[in-house]
Amino acid sequence: MGNYKELIIKKVDTSLKGCVTLNKKEIALDNTIIGEVVNIETEGSKEKEHVTKVQIITPSSHRVKPVCPVYLKCGGCSLQHLEYAEQLNLKTRLIESLYTPFKVKIEPTIGMSNPYHYRNKSQMVFKFQKGKLVSGFYEEGTHDVINFDKCYLQNEYCNIIIITIKELMTKFRISAYDEDRKTGLIRHVLIKTSTLNEVLVVLVTGSDNFPGKSNFTKALVSRCNKITTVIQNVNSRKTSAVLGDKEYTLYGKGYIKDILLGKTFKITSKSFYQINHEQTEKLYQKVIELANIKKDEVVLDAYCGVGTIGILLSSNAKKVIGVELVKDAVMNANKNALLNDIKNISFFCFDATPFIVNMARSKEHLDVLIMDPPRSGSTKEFLKAVLMIKPKRIVYVSCNPKTLYKDIKLLEESYKVISLTPFNMFPKTKHIETVCLLKKINNHKFI
Numbered sequence: 071m072g073n074y075k076e077l078i079i080k081k082v083d084t085s086l087k088g089c090v091t092l093n094k095k096e097i098a099l100d101n102t103i104i105g106e107v108v109n110i111e112t113e114g115s116k117e118k119e120h121v122t123k124v125q126i127i128t129p130s131s132h133r134v135k136p137v138c139p140v141y142l143k144c145g146g147c148s149l150q151h152l153e154y155a156e157q158l159n160l161k162t163r164l165i166e167s168l169y170t171p172f173k174v175k176i177e178p179t180i181g182m183s184n185p186y187h188y189r190n191k192s193q194m195v196f197k198f199q200k201g202k203l204v205s206g207f208y209e210e211g212t213h214d215v216i217n218f219d220k221c222y223l224q225n226e227y228c229n230i231i232i233i234t235i236k237e238l239m240t241k242f243r244i245s246a247y248d249e250d251r252k253t254g255l256i257r258h259v260l261i262k263t264s265t266l267n268e269v270l271v272v273l274v275t276g277s278d279n280f281p282g283k284s285n286f287t288k289a290l291v292s293r294c295n296k297i298t299t300v301i302q303n304v305n306s307r308k309t310s311a312v313l314g315d316k317e318y319t320l321y322g323k324g325y326i327k328d329i330l331l332g333k334t335f336k337i338t339s340k341s342f343y344q345i346n347h348e349q350t351e352k353l354y355q356k357v358i359e360l361a362n363i364k365k366d367e368v369v370l371d372a373y374c375g376v377g378t379i380g381i382l383l384s385s386n387a388k389k390v391i392g393v394e395l396v397k398d399a400v401m402n403a404n405k406n407a408l409l410n411d412i413k414n415i416s417f418f419c420f421d422a423t424p425f426i427v428n429m430a431r432s433k434e435h436l437d438v439l440i441m442d443p444p445r446s447g448s449t450k451e452f453l454k455a456v457l458m459i460k461p462k463r464i465v466y467v468s469c470n471p472k473t474l475y476k477d478i479k480l481l482e483e484s485y486k487v488i489s490l491t492p493f494n495m496f497p498k499t500k501h502i503e504t505v506c507l508l509k510k511i512n513n514h515k516f517i
Contacts, residue, residue: 086148088104090110150498158181172482242286272303272339300320301320302317342399354379362463370461438461447477462510
């Protein structure tokens with residue numbers, strides 16, 4: 071028999087899960103909200119006691135019924151049980167608690183009017199499971215697929231395409247790929263949509279050989295006539311990575327285009343492109359506002375991806391330099407600059423850290439630094455080089471509040487945090503995007 075305890079959720083962790091204290095240890099509980107009274111069942115000795123079951127005794131007034139039937143199993147989003155306004159409040163309070171030492175006013179988290187179906191990118195795994203063709207996401211910590219036909223976060227047309235592909239796989243007798251046996255064909259399906267009503271579909275296969283691919287593609291495009299390009303990507307490796315290196319265009323141009331704040335961007339299967347168009351425009355407008363670029367200023371866009379931020383800033387600057395490690399992204403960035411007839415921007419395929427270190431050693435001039443590093447944040451070497459170059463302003467776009475905190479602590483000897491604005495780029499999930507402005511301190515004044 072387990073042990074039962076009635077406890078109150080008094081706080082949340084950085085994943086916005088409700089927390090209780092058990093044997094002087096903080097335990098995070100899924101699907102719980104601050105203020106709720108819960109009954110928990112535990113097993114094990116006092117030293118190794120763990121929670122096996124949670125029953126909500128007194129629900130919060132902020133609790134709502136999740137719209138998704140597989141919400142508790144899927145793990146793709148974690149906050150559907152919490153009303154949206156309170157999700158935004160929680161994220162604001164989390165940033166406020168993390169950044170108290172900087173004594174900076176935190177702006178309210180920027181949200182959406184409709185926090186559903188915002189994802190312009192869909193990525194589904196296909197598998198033959200328990201005698202049935204299924205598609206969905208892997209259950210956390212397993213290779214079991216949570217099967218569903220409708221995701222409430224991704225573009226609604228993506229759901230239609232996924233259902234159609236499953237039906238056509240049955241019709242054309244195309245099997246799902248088995249990673250262990252290396253049999254079957256379709257492994258994943260990746261879909262990208264744009265505001266220009268263009269749709270890219272990537273069929274990820276376990277081998278080059280795709281019998282009947284022409285007829286399959288024709289049938290897919292016929293039934294889903296918004297599709298403008300179809301690609302076969304080959305990934306035969308035993309890996310968690312979705313895409314392989316080899317690709318074939320089966321239909322269309324092999325890419326789609328999107329408009330972002332008046333600029334045109336080309337999107338390929340491997341392009342990094344923000345997945346929430348509405349929120350991306352709000353976030354980039356904030357970056358432009360905070361960067362406050364002058365006509366005689368030089369800008370470095372570090373970790374620039376396909377060049378979106380640098381291209382949007384270029385019309386206000388003397389010169390923009392973009393640096394990105396991923397070769398495909400740099401190729402796309404150069405194409406995007408040409409597409410928008412921008413001549414004062416240069417992109418370099420290089421690791422951002424040695425690139426800026428070389429700039430510091432060469433004593434190159436830099437007025438404004440824009441940085442959008444991965445979740446792990448930047449490196450000490452990068453930030454030391456920043457302190458040597460001394461740009462007047464830094465706009466740091468972060469997808470991880472913890473690493474943003476770590477990085478700006480390393481800059482605080484010479485920079486003052488002026489503003490922090492959280493953005494709800496991924497509604498219904500724990501993720502928070504933050505835009506931070508730092509200004510150089512000269513004789514206790516900001517420049």
